[in-house]
Amino acid sequence: MHPERVLDAIDVLERRQQAHHVGSPEDQCLAVAPARFRHRPILPYYSHFVAEVAVDRERSAARIESDIEHLSGAAYTRSTDAIRRYAYTPEYRSTLDWFAGELDSIGFMVTEDPVGTMVARNRPPGEPAFGVGSHCDSNRNGGKYDGTMGVVTALEVCRLNAEHDLGLPLQLISFLEEEGSGFGQMLLGSRIIAQRITEDDLKERFRAVDDGRSFWEHAEEAGYEPARWRECASVLDGLTGWIEMHIEQARVLQDTHNRIGLVDAIAGYVHADVVVHGRGDHAGATPMDLRLDPTLVLAQTAIELERLARAAGRGTVGTIGEIEVDPSLVNAIASSVRFSLDIRGPVDDAYRGVATEIAAFAARAAEERGMRAEYAERQTLPATRMDDRIVGALEAAAAATGEPYRRMHSGAAHDTMCVADRVPTAMVFVPCKDGISHHPAEEADPADAALAAEIILAAIASLH
Structure with missing residues (x-):
């Protein structure tokens, strides 16, 4: 553990005199730990990069809505009443295959790590790239938006990058088993990547909720190579930064009339x-x-x-x-x-x-x-502090849109906590109606996701 101090959120906005929609003074107090790694440059400079792009938000919102609705169809869920998909099921496989097809169509190379986390790049492996993504598995009684909207929004960032010929090096990740519905272990894919588990966990302790067999056995049966699990760490190789978009899963944004939440710490x-x-x-x-x-x-x-x-x-x-x-x-x-x-x-x-x-x-x-x-x-x-530079870039991009936003912390755990072990990270939240999540009644606005995609794209573009 590292010693911590309390820092006002306004102070961490380098050389900024005012915070925009930061909430109450109590909400502005953040835990700041000393850096555990030396940050590399976020992105190399690309001479052909265009800093300002006119994004058609309505078009993005329509695509995001269409994608989410498609992924709520019968081929992508094990339940007629809710979204239910988890590792090594046919419905989860179909979801990964759909994303792979969409990413392939815009020139991304799509692979999976030895246990099934999906990785897509528009640059060769090992070259510097900025990471975006989330997870597309669900709670067993889940809604359409938790996790999936984050991966769909990351896909939209990749589409916009290609359509506007920005040339930004990007890597999209959809982590395995964030919800723990298959094996009762939250953040499992990202914990494997972060090497926060042991081989005995995978062989013995982590067992399927459905039949009690081990994660190792299920992974092998699905065609993966769990014996190579330590190689999963290479998923983060070359990443110069990471942004995950997610629904808030609470009602702070709704009740404070903000469309975007910029996460500066995860509880x-x-x-x-x-x-x-x-x-x-x-x-x-x-x-x-x-x-x-x-x-x-x-x-x-x-x-x-x-x-x-x-x-x-x-x-x-x-x-x-x-x-x-x-x-x-x-x-x-x-x-x-x-x-x-x-x-x-x-x-x-x-x-x-x-x-x-x-x-x-x-x-x-x-x-x-x-x-x-x-x-x-x-x-x-422990709490996970987000990277000040990336949060600052997101804040500048959010302010430029003229839409209401606020800085906030996340009370829920996310894969970003594991990514932060090695990579500078941040998160963007969008509201969900009445804070409902992990339930079929979960609802979020694709227009907010489209705004988030624009902000994320602009932030990545500015970090050169």
């Missing part, structure tokens, strides 16, 4: 469990003053978690999303209760402090009632 998180051990008794025969009811500690902890997260501020949030009561009977006092903790935010010290305090609170609350509470951490991931 880190702590996932943990608390188990409170009480005493199971009869619900009617046991007087109130003779009970050891673990659900009371759950209730106290839930209220304290809200208080701690609010007090921590700086984008910190806390959620209890899973509750298991044993024996879970209407007429029985529980003998034990397990509840999960999801605590996250863009400032590591803030959200991790909440995790430490809530663990201590649960233990103390249980002890005061004659019970015992155990805290166990499942996983923790």
Whole structure:
């Protein structure tokens, strides 16, 4: 871990005097860690490059809408009620093949890494290029836009680059298994690329939700070579920068009347469990003053978690999303209760402090009632700071459009977190209606995606 300091968002806009739609002062506080790598030049200079291009947004929006609607057809989902596609299924294969055909038509070379992440380039492998993309797998009860709109928008950036003869070197990536629907592992493709997993994970620990067989077995059956998984790291070779576009999956942009969100940090998180051990008794025969009811500690902890997260501020949030009561009977006092903790935010010290305090609170609350509470951490991931130079270029491009935008952090995890291990990165958000995501009712406006494509193209063009 690197020491961190808090920096006002206005200060990180090099030599800019004002921020545009940056939100409240609390929202402007970002965690800034020292750089973990030396940034290379974002793009070499191309003498034939044209800095200003008149993009037909209506045309882009129509293409993006058509692409998304096409990819919601029966050939691309395993469900009649939702979008459901994940690694090594025929529907996922059809989705990759469709993107490959579109990219081939504009002169991109399309390949896949040894486990199935799709990579398309308009330059030979190893040459410098700027990365764009997202993921095209879905939640098991997903909508049309999560991930897929990001890859479609990246495709539109590539189309515009070709149509306007800009000559920008680009690489599009569609990461394998971002949602974890196939093997219960979020960000799996990008974690493999970042070498954040082990061979034992792929051979033994990561198993298919559908049939329990290993990732390794499924990958081999689909024609891939998981034994070469370490070579997946080469996907990022030559990348001089990376921008991922995604739907926001919240309602901040909608409620603040902004069309674009410029992400300057992705929240880190702590996932943990608390188990409170009480005493199971009869619900009617046991007087109130003779009970050891673990659900009371759950209730106290839930209220304290809200208080701690609010007090921590700086984008910190806390959620209890899973509750298991044993024996879970209407007429029985529980003998034990397990509840999960999801605590996250863009400032590591803030959200991790909440995790430490809530663990201590649960233990103390249980002890005061004659019970015992155990805290166990499942996983923790640090916040990921976006690259100031790329965010600045995106902000300049967004301002030039005259459309409303704001800087913000992402509360959700994204593949960009893994890319950032080696490459300067940024993200662009577009609104989704009422913040609904991971649901068939998910909705986003292709016109906003077209605006995002224009901004991303202009930002990449300016970074030379």
